[in-house]
Amino acid sequence: xxxxxxxxxxxxxxxxxxxxxxxxxxxxxxxxxxxxxxxxxxxxxxxxxxxxxxxxxxxxxxxxxxxxxxxxxxxxxxxxxxxxxxxxxxxxxxxxxxxxxxxxxxxxxxxxxxxxxxxxxxxxxxxxxxxxxxxxxxxxxxxxxxxxxxxxxxxxxxxxxxxxxxxxxxxxxxxxxxxxxxxxxxxxxxxxxxxxxxxxxxxxxxxxxxxxxxxxxxxxxxxxxxxxxxxxxxxxxxxxxxxxxxxxxxxxxxxxxxxxxxxxxxxxxxxxxxxxxxxxxxxxxxxxxxxxxxxxxxxxxxxxxxxxxxxxxxxxxxxxxxxxxxxxxxxxxxxxxxxxxxxxxxxxxxxxxxxxxxxxxxxxxxxxxxxxxxxxxxxxxxxxxxxxxxxxxxxxxxxxxxxxxxxxxxxxxxxxxxxxxxxxxxxxxxxxxxxxxxxxxxxxxxxxxx
Numbered sequence: 068x069x070x071x072x073x074x075x076x077x078x079x080x081x082x083x084x085x086x087x088x089x090x091x092x093x094x095x096x097x098x099x100x101x102x103x104x105x106x107x108x109x110x111x112x113x114x115x116x117x118x119x120x121x122x123x124x125x126x127x128x129x130x131x132x133x134x135x136x137x138x139x140x141x142x143x144x145x146x147x148x149x150x151x152x153x154x155x156x157x158x159x160x161x162x163x164x165x166x167x168x169x170x171x172x173x174x175x176x177x178x179x180x181x182x183x184x185x186x187x188x189x190x191x192x193x194x195x196x197x198x199x200x201x202x203x204x205x206x207x208x209x210x211x212x213x214x215x216x217x218x219x220x221x222x223x224x225x226x227x228x229x230x231x232x233x234x235x236x237x238x239x240x241x242x243x244x245x246x247x248x249x250x251x252x253x254x255x256x257x258x259x260x261x262x263x264x265x266x267x268x269x270x271x272x273x274x275x276x277x278x279x280x281x282x283x284x285x286x287x288x289x290x291x292x293x294x295x296x297x298x299x300x301x302x303x304x305x306x307x308x309x310x311x312x313x314x315x316x317x318x319x320x321x322x323x324x325x326x327x328x329x330x331x332x333x334x335x336x337x338x339x340x341x342x343x344x345x346x347x348x349x350x351x352x353x354x355x356x357x358x359x360x361x362x363x364x365x366x367x368x369x370x371x372x373x374x375x376x377x378x379x380x381x382x383x384x385x386x387x388x389x390x391x392x393x394x395x396x397x398x399x400x401x402x403x404x405x406x407x408x409x410x411x412x413x414x415x416x417x418x419x420x421x422x423x424x425x426x427x428x429x430x431x432x433x434x435x436x437x438x439x440x441x442x443x444x445x446x447x448x449x450x451x452x453x454x455x456x457x458x459x460x461x462x463x464x465x466x467x468x469x470x471x472x473x474x475x476x477x478x479x480x481x482x483x484x485x486x487x488x489x490x491x492x493x494x495x496x497x498x499x500x501x502x503x504x505x506x507x508x509x510x511x512x513x514x515x516x517x
């Protein structure tokens with residue numbers, strides 16, 4: 068046992084050392100990486116100590132309060148780019164290699180020395196950093212909630228695991244469990260605990276016919292995104308990239324500008340390096356790329372269309388069902404899915420809603436927007452709902468996103484960050500009595516066909 072404990076301490080120290088080293092390699096634009104950003108950019112203190120927690124942020128209203136249940140809905144860890152993104156990266160790299168002009172560009176010369184190492188068969192698979200994301204998150208959550216994420220509860224079958232069927236989610240689930248078992252020094256044969264694959268819950272968007280037809284496969288649903296891609300702000304970004312490379316601006320389309328930005332993001336996320344691709348973007352241009360991505364998420368998964376959030380009704384009801392039955396069947400529920408799992412649910416609950424919708428025309432006025440996926444949905448993003456038994460003060464519920472307390476929108480109680488659970492149910496009573504997945508997701512018939 069001492070040997071296992073020694074190995075675990077070495078494991079932790081090695082990764083703390085790597086985190087310190089990484090800080091020197093962080094590009095200045097890393098805070099604008101949208102859903103491709105590292106968790107450490109959302110919580111910068113983790114760069115110094117990847118296992119650091121701040122229990123004071125929980126702030127229960129009285130010393131009588133004790134946590135009795137946790138539901139954690141978690142995005143998978145850091146992954147490789149998809150096959151389509153890799154193809155765009157390869158196309159951009161070929162343009163850099165094969166389009167020479169008389170104009171000299173030291174950056175192009177630098178990028179010609181860069182080796183294209185991404186391959187299509189990587190296709191969104193979890194990387195080693197993604198394994199570590201979930202292992203470290205498991206340890207931190209066990210430190211935040213030691214009475215419910217405990218060895219005793221795990222052995223007793225009171226911690227349940229649900230995952231999307233996608234390999235990156237299944238492997239993230241295994242990594243989260245490994246983080247706990249390695250910390251508690253389990254011998255592999257000592258205890259077995261499984262996980263449930265449930266795409267109806269964790270990939271509800273695939274099963275919502277109305278969402279698929281009206282939004283996901285409907286180009287007109289994202290017309291604002293297309294307008295922004297063709298607008299002046301994006302044209303300036305593309306022109307600047309071409310100038311840096313010393314090539315004709317006609318060669319740089321939006322897709323290739325995005326590929327350059329993604330090369331920058333993936334090099335940091337996967338390899339922890341400040342890539343020369345990042346030098347193609349200054350802060351202003353990075354903000355434009357961030358807004359283009361936020362605009363797409365807003366109209367495809369967020370507040371842009373009502374069905375985006377209503378597609379998550381099944382997860383919403385499952386969540387409140389678990390909270391209602393806290394301590395009866397399970398103490399902790401760990402559910403691992405996608406950014407596309409989290410965002411519709413956060414939207415349904417009313418979080419991060421701005422007074423004015425995001426459009427192609429209001430980029431400048433949305434500089435201080437709440438809807439910013441770089442802060443909301445990095446790799447390993449997590450939405451936590453913690454129930455507390457506060458004795459005479461009743462049962463209270465605290466929401467957290469990425470280990471930071473949230474305030475339920477619309478609740479003005481002095482303790483809005485940890486309101487009475489009964490008040491939360493009252494606040495969402497219309498969704499609780501409605502929000503029927505089958506009804507919401509049924510494809511509406513054209514009146515002319517009736």
